[in-house]
Amino acid sequence: MKKILALLLISMLVMVAFVGCGGEEVEEPTLDGDTTEEEAVEEEETEEEEAVAEDATEIVIYQNKVEIHEQLSAFAQHYTDETGVKVTVKTAGGDTPYAENLKAEFQSDRQPDIFVIEGMGGYNTWESKLTPMADQEWMDLTDLEFTVEGETYGFPVAVEAWGMAYNTAMLEEAGVDPAELTSQEAYKEAFETIDGMKEELGIDSVVAMAAGPDMTWVTGLHNFNGYLSAGLPYGDTTVLDKLNNGEADMDRLTEYADWVEILFDYADPTVLQTGNYDAQVGQFGTEKAAFIHQGNWIDPWLESNGVDFEMGFAPHASVAGEHDAIFIGAPSFYVINNESENQQAVQDFFNYMATEEAGHEYMVNEANMVPAFKNVELKPKTPLSAAVTDWLAKEDGAYTWLQNDMPDGFGMGTLGPIYGLYASDGIDKAQFIDQVKRAIESIE
Amino acid sequence: MDRKKSDRFYFWLFLAPALFGFVLVVIIPFIMGLYYSMTDWTAIAGETANWVGLENYKDMFTSIKFQYSFVRTFSFTLFSVITINGLALLFAFLVTRGIKFESFFRAGFFVPNLIGGLVLGYIWQFIFKSVVPSIGTLLNIPALEEVLILASPNLAFMGLIMAFTWQYAGYIMMIYIAALLNVPQELLEAADIDGATVWQKFKSITAPLIAQAFTITSFLTLVNAFKQYDIIVALTSGGPADIYKDEIVNSTELLAVNIYNTAFKYNDMAQGQARAIIFFLVLTVVSMAQVYFNKKREVEM
Numbered sequence: 001m002k003k004i005l006a007l008l009l010i011s012m013l014v015m016v017a018f019v020g021c022g023g024e025e026v027e028e029p030t031l032d033g034d035t036t037e038e039e040a041v042e043e044e045e046t047e048e049e050e051a052v053a054e055d056a057t058e059i060v061i062y063q064n065k066v067e068i069h070e071q072l073s074a075f076a077q078h079y080t081d082e083t084g085v086k087v088t089v090k091t092a093g094g095d096t097p098y099a100e101n102l103k104a105e106f107q108s109d110r111q112p113d114i115f116v117i118e119g120m121g122g123y124n125t126w127e128s129k130l131t132p133m134a135d136q137e138w139m140d141l142t143d144l145e146f147t148v149e150g151e152t153y154g155f156p157v158a159v160e161a162w163g164m165a166y167n168t169a170m171l172e173e174a175g176v177d178p179a180e181l182t183s184q185e186a187y188k189e190a191f192e193t194i195d196g197m198k199e200e201l202g203i204d205s206v207v208a209m210a211a212g213p214d215m216t217w218v219t220g221l222h223n224f225n226g227y228l229s230a231g232l233p234y235g236d237t238t239v240l241d242k243l244n245n246g247e248a249d250m251d252r253l254t255e256y257a258d259w260v261e262i263l264f265d266y267a268d269p270t271v272l273q274t275g276n277y278d279a280q281v282g283q284f285g286t287e288k289a290a291f292i293h294q295g296n297w298i299d300p301w302l303e304s305n306g307v308d309f310e311m312g313f314a315p316h317a318s319v320a321g322e323h324d325a326i327f328i329g330a331p332s333f334y335v336i337n338n339e340s341e342n343q344q345a346v347q348d349f350f351n352y353m354a355t356e357e358a359g360h361e362y363m364v365n366e367a368n369m370v371p372a373f374k375n376v377e378l379k380p381k382t383p384l385s386a387a388v389t390d391w392l393a394k395e396d397g398a399y400t401w402l403q404n405d406m407p408d409g410f411g412m413g414t415l416g417p418i419y420g421l422y423a424s425d426g427i428d429k430a431q432f433i434d435q436v437k438r439a440i441e442s443i444e
Numbered sequence: 445m446d447r448k449k450s451d452r453f454y455f456w457l458f459l460a461p462a463l464f465g466f467v468l469v470v471i472i473p474f475i476m477g478l479y480y481s482m483t484d485w486t487a488i489a490g491e492t493a494n495w496v497g498l499e500n501y502k503d504m505f506t507s508i509k510f511q512y513s514f515v516r517t518f519s520f521t522l523f524s525v526i527t528i529n530g531l532a533l534l535f536a537f538l539v540t541r542g543i544k545f546e547s548f549f550r551a552g553f554f555v556p557n558l559i560g561g562l563v564l565g566y567i568w569q570f571i572f573k574s575v576v577p578s579i580g581t582l583l584n585i586p587a588l589e590e591v592l593i594l595a596s597p598n599l600a601f602m603g604l605i606m607a608f609t610w611q612y613a614g615y616i617m618m619i620y621i622a623a624l625l626n627v628p629q630e631l632l633e634a635a636d637i638d639g640a641t642v643w644q645k646f647k648s649i650t651a652p653l654i655a656q657a658f659t660i661t662s663f664l665t666l667v668n669a670f671k672q673y674d675i676i677v678a679l680t681s682g683g684p685a686d687i688y689k690d691e692i693v694n695s696t697e698l699l700a701v702n703i704y705n706t707a708f709k710y711n712d713m714a715q716g717q718a719r720a721i722i723f724f725l726v727l728t729v730v731s732m733a734q735v736y737f738n739k740k741r742e743v744e745m
Contacts, residue, residue, distance in 0.1 A: 014461065100708055125711065128491065212595070213681040213694070273595035273684070274573060409710035417685035417692045424595050424684060435692055 057345045058086040062105055062112035064098035064332065065157070066091055067300060068367040075362040079352060085345050113340040114349075116157070118332045119404025123148060131338040136347055138354035141373040146333040154333025155350050158369030161388040161398075162222055162295030163313035163326030170194075170201055170290045181314040182322050184258060191266045194290050201290065205268035208289035210280040211423035212273055216416025218280075218293060223263075224415055225327055225403040226318025227256040232399070240402045248440040255319040257433045263293065264423055272423050295327075299368060299382035313387045326391050329401025330372055407443055414439045481718035486711055493714070500718035510719065512693045513702040516601070517670060520698060523605050524612075524669040529661055531613045536620035550621070554614035561611070565678020568607040569594070594679070597686040597695035604696050607675055612668065616661045623657030624650070652741075659738035666734055670727050673700040699723050 063072065069091040076087035090112070092101040098116070105112055106129070117126055123146070132151040139145055139152060146154025164181070171178055174197050176190045194206045211219045227249075228240050239249055264272060268289070271279050278301075284292035285307040291314075292298070315323040336346050353359035354373050363371040364378040370388045380386050391397040403411055415436065422432045481500055483493035504510055539549050556564070572593040580588025593599045627650055635645050676682065676696055682705070683696030697705070703723060707716025 017461070097708070125486070213683055213685075270592060274592050409705070413705060413709050417694055421685035421687065421692055424592075426685065426687065 057342050058088060059114065059342050059345050059349060060088045060090065060110060060112045061114040061334070062090045062092070062102060063114075063116050063157075063334075064091065064093040065367075066093040068369070071362060071366040074366070075353075075358070078358055078362075079349065082358075083348070083352075085349070087349065111337055111339060113337050113342050113346050114334050115337065116332045117146075117154060117335050119146075119401070120148075121404050121406070121408055123153065125408075126335070129338055131336040131340075131343060133336065133347065133350075137351045138373065141354055141375050144330045144372040146330070146335075154330075154335050155354075156330030156372035157332045157334060158330065158363070158367070159328060159372045159388065159392065160295055160297055160331050160370070161313070161326050161328040161391065162293075163315055163391075164207075165284070165292045165294060165298075165311055165384060165387075166314055167284070167287060167290050168310040168312055170203070170287065174201060174290070178312060178314050182317065182324060184255075184262065184317040184320060187317050188262060191262065195266060202287065203290060204283065204288040205271075206266040206290055207263055208280050208283040208292040208294075209263050209267035209272055210275045210277075210293075211264070211419045212275060213416070213420060214276055215280065216412040216420070219419035220413075220415035221403040221411040222295070222327070223260065223293065223316075223318075223419070224411060225399075225401065226259065226316050227252060228402040228406075229327070229400040230316060230318035230323060231321055234396070234398055234400050236400065237402060237405075240405055243406065243440050244443060246441050246443045248437045250437065252319055253433055253436060257429050257436075258320075259316070259318050260419070260422070260432070261429055267423075273420075296370065296382075296384035296388045299380075299384050302384075303382060311383050311387070313384070313391060325394075325397045325399045326388075327401055328388065328392055328398035331401065331404070410439075410443065414442075477717050478721060480714055481721050483714050485714045485717075496714075500715050501722070503715060504719055504722065508689050508691045509693050509697075510702060512688045513697055513699050516695070516697070517699045520601070520605065520672070521666060521669040524608055525662060525665045527605060527609045528612050528616055528665045528669075529658075531609060532616035532661065533620055535613065535617045536624055539617070540621060540624050550618075553617055556611050556613075557615040559611070561672075561674030562678045564607060564611055565675045568603065568610075568675075569679050572603055595684050597684050600680050600683050600696050604676060604679060607679055608669065608672060611675070612665065616665060619657050619661050619664075620654065623654035627653045655738070655742040659735060659742065662738060663731060663735055667727065667731055670730075671700055672698055673704065676701050 061072070061076070063069075065072075069089060073089045076089050080086050090105075092098050102112075102115060105115075115126075117123055117130075123130070130153050132153055133139070133155075134152065138155065142156060144156045144159065145152050146156070166178055168178070171194075174190075174194045176193060180186055181190060191206045194201065194203075198204075198206075209218075228243070229236065232239070239252065242249060268275075268283065271283050275283070281292065281294065281298050281301050282305075283289045284294075284298075285302055285305055287309065313326050315326055317323050334350070336343055340346065353363070355375070360371065360373075360376045360378055363369050364376060364380055368380060368382060368385065370380055370385050370392070379389060418427075418432060418435045418439065421427050421435075422429075427435065480493060482495060482497055484496050484500075485491075485493035535549075535553050539546055539553075543549075559567070576591065576593065577589050580586065580590070591599070593603050631649050632645060635649055640648070676698055680696045682694040682701055684694075685692050686695040687693070699719075700723075703716050703719045706719060707713050
């Protein structure tokens with residue numbers, strides 16, 4: 001009797017172990033900031049779940065914007081109702097890094113049909129799995145699709161832009177005209193004026209700027225992009241190509257260092273050295289700074305925190321000379337898995353999103369993105385995104401986004417700490433220039 | 445089968461599931477990792493790994509950032525082991541003296557260990573960024589008010605040690621409590637009668653008898669300090685930048701963080717794997733040496 005009981009318990013234990021290890025097909029997103037542990041847990045699939053009906057085509061999108069997962073799923077549902085093609089949205093982002101989970105997804109049973117890459121770096125990593133797209137309706141409606149050597153590989157998800165966002169009312173009070181902020185000299189003057197009026201305006205510092213260890217994307221990627229493309233025509237990659245060959249443009253770098261100096265000098269030391277995203281955007285949102293070095297993606301944060309003053313974008317004066325454009329680009333692209341069996345369905349989905357009213361409604365009003373397509377008539381409700389559409393509509397109002405085309409980890413990992421040390425006065429401007437030059441020269 | 449054979453059979457039968465899991469999840473990936481560390485693999489589907497021999501290892505040893513990480517990890521381990529064990533022993537003593545609310549204190553000291561490393565890091569980040577300045581304002585100490593603990597390389601390092609000590613002291617204290625309670629009271633009473641001071645009693649009676657606990661606790665703190673990752677990422681993200689041998693380094697980027705960054709941030713998986721293997725070897729050698737020396741000093745009761 002005892003033996004039988006023991007045997008029974010053992011077999012139960014073994015079965016529980018196997019059942020527990022089999023996962024489920026999960027479509028929930030992982031909210032960034034809240035979950036701390038689990039990275040790959042939610043993305044496990046098993047053989048059982050593969051019972052997809054042969055006649056109903058299914059597209060799986062694996063994307064990285066946690067904040068629009070619900071809206072995209074709703075749009076996908078609408079698309080399914082309209083066309084009968086099932087679209088499944090899976091998301092990973094924020095604290096669960098997309099790039100690593102994507103690699104895991106490809107090793108799983110159901111590879112995504114659509115996934116996301118971010119610029120040249122992503123292209124180089126995933127080159128062997130991409131399909132070129134040709135002669136699609138949406139391609140005529142935008143200039144921002146991702147192309148390599150004439151072949152189009154990526155569908156632009158949204159347009160994002162950054163510049164020097166400013167508080168309109170505050171600048172008016174200080175007597176500074178944002179239209180005049182086009183050069184380093186003009187900025188220096190304006191900053192000095194505003195700095196002298198800190199008490200009256202009630203601000204802690206002129207600029208809300210962050211250079212700490214967790215904000216290296218602001219300095220090493222975005223701010224450094226000024227060195228790569230400010231003042232150059234859209235699409236000009238000479239400085240970037242030199243960088244990828246290990247060559248630094250010293251004149252340009254010296255001018256650029258002046259701009260970094262201006263920003264750091266007029267920033268609040270606490271926010272600059274140890275502030276995180278909330279601290280930096282918070283400083284601007286609570287009107288303790290007149291400018292902020294960020295982009296239109298801070299709109300959701302501002303909205304959910306009840307910030308409603310008028311704001312706009314002014315150009316970065318990253319190098320010497322006159323500047324009349326902000327950095328506009330599509331940060332991420334939907335790409336098609338070349339091993340997908342539903343490629344035509346995916347193309348149809350893209351075209352639907354770009355041309356149909358429902359697609360526009362989703363992109364502009366639901367997901368609060370600035371669409372990359374010229375046929376969209378809806379204007380975003382949030383202030384910075386609306387400002388972006390103005391700059392986008394302007395002739396030559398855009399500088400290129402090239403920061404994602406630098407080698408992996410260079411911007412945030414290698415350059416980021418250099419800015420951090422400069423911000424905490426560990427090195428002076430000359431050493432800063434020297435360190436950046438050496439970092440560039442170490443690229444082979 | 446005769447008794448011995450049947451015993452052996454059941455022994456292996458019961459061990460089988462755990463052994464199977466261990467081999468599948470630890471041994472096999474380790475061997476695969478050894479192979480991959482000698483290639484230029486980047487973990488992208490569809491790309492082949494080309495053999496490069498010991499090049500990854502050579503690159504690693506010439507990398508100043510890695511050397512710095514090594515040095516920092518060693519000093520972090522040294523300081524942590526001392527502070528954690530010192531504090532834990534102190535608490536263990538306090539809590540075995542028969543004071544009031546003993547159980548409450550024991551539980552209280554242990555609770556920080558239950559909080560995961562990531563949450564702990566964020567808690568301490570909040571303390572360093574907001575609480576310390578507020579205390580400074582309250583007590584009117586300008587130095588406290590304005591210090592940016594997480595912006596200075598050495599202060600951030602110290603903060604890291606503090607957070608880590610807070611997490612582990614309670615756990616180690618539990619081990620010391622068990623050991624202390626096993627010291628026979630008669631010996632201590634006899635020493636009292638002979639007129640021994642508290643320090644003499646500790647040095648000659650208690651310490652040798654809890655030497656076995658020392659082995660265990662030293663081993664645990666050493667290994668855990670070496671492997672620290674989540675507290676660092678949450679508290680300092682690798683830390684304020686510093687200059688070492690004329691190169692910019694991250695002052696709290698310990699070995700585990702460095703390996704993770706190499707593999708995932710810079711997408712250099714093979715290099716990361718090579719560093720992980722060296723990490724494993726160093727940790728094995730150090731911890732085995734520690735256990736060997738500690739065991740020699742243990743006293744059999």
